[in-house]
Amino acid sequence: MVKPKLMQGNECCALGALAAGVRFFAGYPITPSTEIAEIFSKELPKLGGVFMQMEDEIASLAAVIGASLTGKKAITATSGPGFSLMQENLGFAAVAEVPCVIVNVMRLGPSTGMPTLPAQSDVMQARWGTHGDHSVIALAPSSVKEAFCLTVRAVNLAERYRVPVVLLMDEVIGHLRERVVFQPDEKVVQWERKQCLNPKSSQPFEETADGIPPFFSFGGEYRHHVTGLVHDESGFPTSQREGISRLIRRLHYKITQHLSDIVQVEEFFVDDADVLIIAYGSTARSAQAAVVRAREEGKKAGLLRLITLWPFPEKEVSTAAVNKKAVIVPEMNMGQLALEVARVLPDKNLLFPINRVDGELVTPDEILSVMGRIY
Amino acid sequence: MCAVYHKYLRLDHLPHIWCPGCGNGIVMGAFIRAMEDLKYDQNEVVVVSGIGCSGRISGYLDFNTLHTTHGRALAFATGIKAAEPRLKIFVFMGDGDATAIGGNHLIHACRRNIDMTAIIINNCTFGMTGGQFSPMTPKGKKASTAPYGTVERNFDIPALAQAAGATLVARVGIYQVNLLRELIVKASHHKGFALLEVISQCPVNYGRRNQMGDPAEMLEDQKGIIKSAGLGQGLENYFGQIFQSEQPEFIEEYNKMIVQAQKKGGCDV
Amino acid sequence: MSKLWKVRLSGKGGQGLITASIVLADAAIRFGKNAVQTQSYGPESRGGACRGEVIISDQNIYYPKISHPNLLVCMSDTAVKTHAGFLAGDGILIIDETLVTQTRPIKSQFYKVPITGLCREKLGQDIYANMVVLGAIIRITEVVPENVVLETFQDYFSLEMLETNLQAFTIGLKAGEKAIKRFGEFSA
Numbered sequence A: 001m002v003k004p005k006l007m008q009g010n011e012c013c014a015l016g017a018l019a020a021g022v023r024f025f026a027g028y029p030i031t032p033s034t035e036i037a038e039i040f041s042k043e044l045p046k047l048g049g050v051f052m053q054m055e056d057e058i059a060s061l062a063a064v065i066g067a068s069l070t071g072k073k074a075i076t077a078t079s080g081p082g083f084s085l086m087q088e089n090l091g092f093a094a095v096a097e098v099p100c101v102i103v104n105v106m107r108l109g110p111s112t113g114m115p116t117l118p119a120q121s122d123v124m125q126a127r128w129g130t131h132g133d134h135s136v137i138a139l140a141p142s143s144v145k146e147a148f149c150l151t152v153r154a155v156n157l158a159e160r161y162r163v164p165v166v167l168l169m170d171e172v173i174g175h176l177r178e179r180v181v182f183q184p185d186e187k188v189v190q191w192e193r194k195q196c197l198n199p200k201s202s203q204p205f206e207e208t209a210d211g212i213p214p215f216f217s218f219g220g221e222y223r224h225h226v227t228g229l230v231h232d233e234s235g236f237p238t239s240q241r242e243g244i245s246r247l248i249r250r251l252h253y254k255i256t257q258h259l260s261d262i263v264q265v266e267e268f269f270v271d272d273a274d275v276l277i278i279a280y281g282s283t284a285r286s287a288q289a290a291v292v293r294a295r296e297e298g299k300k301a302g303l304l305r306l307i308t309l310w311p312f313p314e315k316e317v318s319t320a321a322v323n324k325k326a327v328i329v330p331e332m333n334m335g336q337l338a339l340e341v342a343r344v345l346p347d348k349n350l351l352f353p354i355n356r357v358d359g360e361l362v363t364p365d366e367i368l369s370v371m372g373r374i375y
Numbered sequence B: 001m002c003a004v005y006h007k008y009l010r011l012d013h014l015p016h017i018w019c020p021g022c023g024n025g026i027v028m029g030a031f032i033r034a035m036e037d038l039k040y041d042q043n044e045v046v047v048v049s050g051i052g053c054s055g056r057i058s059g060y061l062d063f064n065t066l067h068t069t070h071g072r073a074l075a076f077a078t079g080i081k082a083a084e085p086r087l088k089i090f091v092f093m094g095d096g097d098a099t100a101i102g103g104n105h106l107i108h109a110c111r112r113n114i115d116m117t118a119i120i121i122n123n124c125t126f127g128m129t130g131g132q133f134s135p136m137t138p139k140g141k142k143a144s145t146a147p148y149g150t151v152e153r154n155f156d157i158p159a160l161a162q163a164a165g166a167t168l169v170a171r172v173g174i175y176q177v178n179l180l181r182e183l184i185v186k187a188s189h190h191k192g193f194a195l196l197e198v199i200s201q202c203p204v205n206y207g208r209r210n211q212m213g214d215p216a217e218m219l220e221d222q223k224g225i226i227k228s229a230g231l232g233q234g235l236e237n238y239f240g241q242i243f244q245s246e247q248p249e250f251i252e253e254y255n256k257m258i259v260q261a262q263k264k265g266g267c268d269v
Numbered sequence C: 001m002s003k004l005w006k007v008r009l010s011g012k013g014g015q016g017l018i019t020a021s022i023v024l025a026d027a028a029i030r031f032g033k034n035a036v037q038t039q040s041y042g043p044e045s046r047g048g049a050c051r052g053e054v055i056i057s058d059q060n061i062y063y064p065k066i067s068h069p070n071l072l073v074c075m076s077d078t079a080v081k082t083h084a085g086f087l088a089g090d091g092i093l094i095i096d097e098t099l100v101t102q103t104r105p106i107k108s109q110f111y112k113v114p115i116t117g118l119c120r121e122k123l124g125q126d127i128y129a130n131m132v133v134l135g136a137i138i139r140i141t142e143v144v145p146e147n148v149v150l151e152t153f154q155d156y157f158s159l160e161m162l163e164t165n166l167q168a169f170t171i172g173l174k175a176g177e178k179a180i181k182r183f184g185e186f187s188a
């Protein structure tokens, strides 16, 4: 029998990264993500890895990208204000296709906001925060164990798709401590970046069939150029219209072409439900509690929990919404993911957002009371 | 000598984008000659640059090259060096890059004393964006955003870097190309953070606005700037070196800490 | 099925209540229960309002927060003012008699324990008050057996700190016992 352990979300996030093969962390302290940096500062040196506390979050992501270019798996962790500062280099990682993971333990903003209180208000920033048009992957854990698993997955997806992956964890999950069980047969699978095998026949930003170019690492056998300018397949700046468009389009389709590999949702009593709740992160737990209580009262409620937030699980949401009388979207923001849900619902009148912006988690009672009004 | 340039240049990416009379090419030439002296395996060298005219240097040189975001070159370079310490790192920045938007990264790279060579090409202006004043534009000089002359003072880069903890700091004029080559070699051999300020010229966006004449006349002018900073061409100032000291280097200190941490026992993941 | 516990420890930053809630949650898990621990605190690490919460259950715990605790510990007047009104109908209220000035019984299950006073008197310092609290809770509620809590201590305190924390815990157990007696007299 494996002994269950009391573990914290932030702790599991750091340990998940280490298990996924991360050996480089650079960051700048910020509540409520600091435990992640603290754990890396303790564990990485033991593994011969690098922990760096940089002068700010701009430098943190820059250093992470630099490390990743040498072939190391690299990560940073921050919260709102730091995430804002990282946007510039997040865009760099997107266009230069440098694998890296950015953990954002969401707190209430804008600006310094409420440093110790939870929010889910960086959902849109994770998607559209940097200038320009590009794809990202963002994942949202709902439990402490999942903070471990999704950090592993974030690292793996970053490596496989050569993209920055954002782990959008809210403060509730980051600071939550709960019972975690790791089964002895539970293995952490590591995905590796596609390596360049022959520089004569491949190029560092080549348009391959799967959209993902082979990786050339600094200090490897082949030299190449990496730039934030729009570049051609060789990696050098281009101003040819066709080349520009080809790069921007590929940055999109290398993600959209692989939705079945990337998008994950979890269904909880969805099939026969009359009322569907769509939630993510800690609010999904309130939703789960609400579904259980509603079912006890004989009400057919169900939950579609979004694990992948970006790319948005469009197909899964529209399928789950078929024949539902109402779709409730509880969030700790003024309605960010609800916008996406509204986009794919056949009838916008079916949508009932619940928005909490006082630094408290949406309660099951709030969800049940909305449900009571409509059903 | 031609063969040397061919070895280190990406010829298919020339001609470069720089204006006639620009100092960037002169710095790049001195760098290539220094590489010939240093004889590093090109695969083991990383050239990192910021954004600006000077930032384009990385694209023309045949090493591992990284053209980063404006002002952040040193932070990217820090990640590379920390992750793969065996690589030799050279960072090129403009004066705006290094002392305006990247000022914070500059002082912290100095403080960390991480082993790399940084070269600031100081043309006293924001060249790429059309000649706005930078923190290195001397007071009173005109710029596109200082039509009456700047009212701000400029930094003294070597003094700044030294105070911030850099362990090799030098200022050199662009007409001292041989000295520049020697300093790059010396800086690369130095264990720690080495910073070279190269006083360069931007005839198009700075010189013209300030009636400084053609590029050759500007070089004459620069001689004066260097002299006023206390440096002549005399033998005593041959190295153009202002400051060198020995201090603990970041990677070495980090490795010592790893040994200590590993004595304490393994990770339980 | 045993009782579902919703424990809220409330007071000020610096009293160690978050640590106490973590130890309690950990002990509950060792005891084979399901448990979640959350906390809420201001930006300051000393003096601001602060609370640690633990839910202990045999079931899955989805919603991890507590709206109506059935065990509430208050270690300041503000804590009483803020939280006492949310105590569940059958809930237990424990107040630190040393720090809380209002000692009029608020709910039927009302225990007064001079937590900080005992700590000061017996250990010369306030900082172990959190383990006195834990002792009192364990005695009053028997939510987790004593020996399991003691086992948990090994993981949370360095050798130098362990001894005094154990003493504090024992002081808490005794104080809890006394409070139960007082409560008996009171309700009789």
Ligand SMILES: Cc1ncc(C[n+]2csc(CCOP(=O)(O)OP(=O)(O)O)c2C)c(N)n1
Residues within 6 Å of the ligand: B051, B052, B053, B054, B055, B070, B093, B094, B095, B096, B097, B098, B123, B125, B126, B127, B128, B129, B134
């Ligand atoms: C965040 C950001 N702000 C502004 C710019 C626009 N920009 C590009 S180059 C440059 C100034 C370059 O001046 P300098 O660093 O002195 O280099 P030079 O072009 O003179 O070599 C500026 C402001 C940018 N690219 N990124």
